[in-house]
Amino acid sequence: MVSMTKHIDTIAVHAGREDFQELGVHSAPLDFSSTYPIKDLQSGNESIGGLAAGNATADSPIYARLHNPTVYRYECAFAKLENADAGIAFASGMAAIHAVLMSLKIRAMDDGIERNHIVAVRPIYGCTDHLLCSGLLGFDVDWVKENEIKDAVRADTALVIIETPANPTLSLVDIADIVAQAGKVPVMVDNTFATPLLQSPLALGATFAVHSATKYLGGHGDVMAGMVATNESWAAHIRQIRILTGGNMHPMAAFLLLRSLPTLPMRVERAQQNAIYLAEKLDAHPAVSKVHFPGLTACDPRGLVAKQMKGPGSVIAIEMAGGYDAAASTMMRTKLFVPAVSLGSTDSLIEHPAGLTHNIVAEDARESSGITENMLRLAVGIENQDDLWADLEAALI
Ligand SMILES: Cc1ncc(COP(=O)(O)O)c(C=O)c1O
Known part of the structure; x- marks a missing residue:
């Protein structure tokens, strides 16, 4: 029998287009309005109340910080990919992470239980690490190893944070095990x-899946955006935070994300094929002392790719046998790999995590989580794999 459930690559092509026939359009309508005419005071009043309470829609959008139809269109499409009740869109990945953290405070105000403790596993993206360590948001953070979560969780623990595969070392964390250790947290x-193509954290019991949509979801290096996938009860809190702190996604970003969505599966798959090819070549190259890539058996002794992912993705970290100098020089010698932070674009990028993306992380934290001075991070794009290897081979010293 033919299954009526569509595959994710079909969903990616059609999500966000459900009303196109009715609207008579073939591309997503882009609404730049900052404010909206109100039909009458009574319904305007009800709409503003509903949106402020965290509802996803209302009869009138009222004001673009409260609701934008193009952004909402992308949120609904994204939620389908993450198999979530809701997607909530932000101006950047950091704005999305900030909103999740602040929503914990609303939840605490709602149920009257103060919870300011967070448990987190390193490594994670440098700015997330720094935001947590800075104390700016008033959380007390315990950094623990993966198998120490259960002991670290307290009565006032608000959240457990993990990143897998982790930036920049590509280390993997067992999501289902962390959820079990976290209990009710x-x-x-x-x-x-x-990306939602290779891993579904909510299906494994996580409450939030967050994305820097600036990366694969945008996919062309031309959009800053962040997304949260969660259940409807948390989504309402997160929308309240977005209204109060104003970190909304711009409608143009939502349009670009909708435009990128149909090709996401192809881009992810092609970049991954390239990365698998390059990781093996790099592993055999004398200038490289270590390759970190979830697709190599040595990097995934617990078989987590098979357990919780559909593939290893397309970011590789390498350690240079020639140390920092070799890393600094290799990064500037590639011609196709652009020396730049970020990842998930059609073109390949190369960067030095200790000096750039994770420069803001405390030195001892960098060292203990394996972010070494001789490490380079390769964000593999969709170019021809032999051209990419020729580029790296010529640059490696
Ligand atoms: C894993 C990860 N999470 C979050 C972020 C932050 O996203 P943004 O730069 O869109 O704010 C980044 C950025 O590089 C990242 O790599």
């Missing part, structure tokens, strides 16, 4: 590196 998984 919600778990947030940064799913940026995996």
Whole structure:
């Protein structure tokens, strides 16, 4: 029998287009309005109340900080990919992570239980690490190893944070095990590196999947955006935070994300094929002392790719046998790999995590989580694999 459930690559093509026939359009309508005419005061009043309470829609959008139809269109499409009740869109990945953290405070105000403790596993993206360590948001953070979560969770623990595959070392964390250790405490998984195509944290019991949509979801290096996938009850809190702090996604970003969505599966698959090819070549190259890539058996002794992912993704970290100098020089010698932070674009990028993306992380934290001075991070794009290898081979010293 033919299954009526569509595959994710079909969903990616059709999500966000459900009303196109009715609207008579073939591309997503882009609404730049900052404010909206109100039909009458009574319904305007009800709409503003509903949106402020965290509802996803109302009869009138009222004001673009409260609701934008193009952004909402992308949120609904994205939620289908993450198999979530709701997607909530932000101006950047950091704005999305900030909103999840602040929503914990609303939840605490709602049920009258103060919870300011967070348990987190390193490594994670440098700015997330720094935001947590800075104390700016008033959380007390315990950094623990993966198998120490259960002991670290307290009565006032608000959240457990993990990133898998982790930026920049590509280390993997067992999501289902973390959820089990966390018990009733919600778990947030940064799913940026995996994308909804390769990993579904909510299906494994996580409460939040967050993304820097600037990466694969945008996919062309031309949009800053962040997404949260969660259940409807948390989504309402997160929308309230977005209204109060104003970190909304711009409608143009939502349009670009809708435009990128149909090709996401192809881009993810092609970049991954390239990365698998390059990781093996790099592993055999004398200038490289270590390759970190979930697709190599040595990097995934617990078989987590098979357990919780559909593939290893397309980011590789390498350690240079020639140390920092070799890393600094290799990064500037590639011609196709652009020396730049970020990842998930059609073109390949190369960067030095200790000096750039994770420069803001305390030195001892960098060292203990394996972010070494001789490490380079390769964000593999969709170019021809032999051209990419020729580029790296010529640059490696
Ligand atoms: C894994 C991960 N999470 C979050 C972020 C932050 O996203 P943004 O730069 O869109 O704010 C990044 C950025 O590089 C990232 O790599």
